[in-house]
Amino acid sequence: MEGISCKQKIRGKMNHLTNTEAKIAKYVLDHYDQVLSSNITELAEQAGVSDASVVRFCKSLGYKGYQDFKINAARDLLPKEKHLNPSLEPSDDMGTICKKIFGTEVAVLDRTLAGLDLEAVERAAHMIRNAKKLVIFGSGGSLLVGKDAQHKFLKIGIQVYVYEDMDMQLMASSLMKEDEVALCISHSGYNSNVVNCMKNAAECGAGRIALVSQGKTPVSKNAEVVLYTASEETIFKSESVSTRIAQLAIIDSLVAIVAFQDYEDSYQAIQQTRRATSQNKY
Numbered sequence: 001m002e003g004i005s006c007k008q009k010i011r012g013k014m015n016h017l018t019n020t021e022a023k024i025a026k027y028v029l030d031h032y033d034q035v036l037s038s039n040i041t042e043l044a045e046q047a048g049v050s051d052a053s054v055v056r057f058c059k060s061l062g063y064k065g066y067q068d069f070k071i072n073a074a075r076d077l078l079p080k081e082k083h084l085n086p087s088l089e090p091s092d093d094m095g096t097i098c099k100k101i102f103g104t105e106v107a108v109l110d111r112t113l114a115g116l117d118l119e120a121v122e123r124a125a126h127m128i129r130n131a132k133k134l135v136i137f138g139s140g141g142s143l144l145v146g147k148d149a150q151h152k153f154l155k156i157g158i159q160v161y162v163y164e165d166m167d168m169q170l171m172a173s174s175l176m177k178e179d180e181v182a183l184c185i186s187h188s189g190y191n192s193n194v195v196n197c198m199k200n201a202a203e204c205g206a207g208r209i210a211l212v213s214q215g216k217t218p219v220s221k222n223a224e225v226v227l228y229t230a231s232e233e234t235i236f237k238s239e240s241v242s243t244r245i246a247q248l249a250i251i252d253s254l255v256a257i258v259a260f261q262d263y264e265d266s267y268q269a270i271q272q273t274r275r276a277t278s279q280n281k282y
Helices: 006-016 019-030 032-036 040-047 051-060 066-074 094-114 118-130 141-155 166-174 192-204 242-261 263-278
Strands: 133-137 160-162 180-186 207-213 225-229
Touching: 006 019, 006 066, 019 032, 019 040, 019 051, 032 066, 040 051, 051 066, 094 225, 094 242, 118 180, 118 207, 118 225, 118 242, 133 141, 133 166, 133 192, 141 160, 141 180, 141 242, 141 263, 166 192, 180 192, 192 207, 207 242, 225 242, 242 263
Parallel strands: 133 160, 133 180, 180 207, 207 225
Antiparallel strands: none
8 A cells, every 4th residue: 555646545445435535535636736735624624524524534544644644645746855845956055955945944034024913912922921920832843942932031030931741731731820821832733732731721711822833723723812923835834944933033022022011120130040140151
């Protein structure tokens, strides 16, 4: 079965699919390129079915889930050398590679800024400034963005916590209070652990901010305020490297806005944290 393309699998299974699965299969075959750039919710809406039906469809083809389906489906369209970054060619020299990567990241920053909801940014900053505690949730690359945010918010006097272990994240989110805020970072918006942390925070009545890519996702659906980032045009948007740059830019903007809401307090915190860490610097 390894040598069989995704399209061949779908066509071979057509007579064994349920009516709903057959509906999805027909839509996928008719809109193959579009499907590969869609998240699971977008595909479900386009095909007129539920997210769960899309997952069942993918599993009926022998895939673990939607992401596994997309990875295999992409093989029908993308040569293997394009899976790292579709804009790069194996023949590119170092200068060309750097130029393309830098160009992509600048473009993503420009698109993120152009689409930024400033009212949402202002509300998020206000929530963070007035929260008794900020807890940041994420995994993989998003967790690294969260740790960077922790360092910067702590420097201006915000009580902020990040837990690397998934169980610790779930435990922390289940104990949040109404005067605390959860910042959930997930580029795809579908990371199950982050989704569950967001739901736990909601059940506790805590404030909820989502930092996600554009589109309807479970993380954004459970948030009070949503901040969106753009990404490079690639099938595997959930693996977008340049989006980390956009996430960091939004975090830096929030830190600055929060700091200037009460700059005297922020200034004092900056001086205190500088003095505290000065002994480690020569």
